[in-house]
Amino acid sequence: MSAISTKENEVREVNNQLAAIESRLAHALANINQAENEVRNKVNELGNADRELAVEQEKLEKARYCGRRKKRFLGRAWRRFRNNVIKPIIRPVCAVLNYGGINRARERRGGAQGAVNAARENLANRQRELKRQRVEQVNLGN
Template sequence: MNADEFVDVDSLACASRNVQNQSSTTTNASERIRSSLDEQISQLVVSISNQNNEVRRSQQNVDQANINVRNAQQQVASSEKVVQDKQNGLNAAEHEMQQAQADVERARHCARRRRKRGFGGWWRKHVENPVGKVLQQNVVRPVCRVLNSVGIDNAQGKRIFAEHRLNETRQHLHHHLQNLGNQRAQHAIAETQLRTANLQLSTLTTQLQEQQKKTYPYNITYK
């Protein structure tokens, strides 16, 4: 073997080593890229798992918000019924007071007519200042109703009490209506959070699928 042949062999050996080195470098770079892609996929899988948990929590919040709204609606309906009952009670008390006022007015009208007939002294003696039960039953009542403001006072007291109870129930109704508004607002917030969580989950799932296509072009399902 001459000198030229030794040179050719050395050149081939050197070229072979260069090819091997380049191949090794390329393989190492490819492995690093593959490892990086695998790491990204692993991170996406973890993120999707966490986001699934967030979606479940958001759904639970929506479910609880639905329950809270229904409870608040029931409280409002119950309070509205109580308010209506108290309003009916006030109406009855007002009617009773008007009736008592009408009775007194009729008695006064009767008394004025008796006085005009010269019956005033007898009226004051036997009606306005009755001296006994027998006299009231046998003489006064057939003539005119006894002038008595006690009935008006009692009716006014009942009306004041009924109005007070009505105002209380209206305040309770107002409170329940405010609570219903707050619960509906919380429900809207919970639904918004659920939609956002689902959107984020969808975005992460899409990113994972795209990453799998890059990493496993012949098998896009990551296992």
């Protein structure tokens, strides 16, 4: 009788351990799903940051050529005036105004890239933990 109760206690203990492992496994699966969603969101944010950077770079290109329109009315006189008076004043001002936006966009893109890398690393860590727990569950099941 004593041997039977000892075996029943062992079976109960193994079942309790198995239930705890299954609980941790379900929790790990939920964490992985959450991490995958975070990675997708961060990738979307990175894409948005890339688009913002492209817009800012386009603004920079426009700033480099601001004031560059063809005037045909006065022709040569207007071009000389524009090249000697207007360009040296307006172009640097336009370029300086837009460089701040470019730098901010680059900083936002760098931050988004760092967040994406952190989310991917977090996902990989959670997947390793899930794999370890699955191995532990299989070992206890045997």
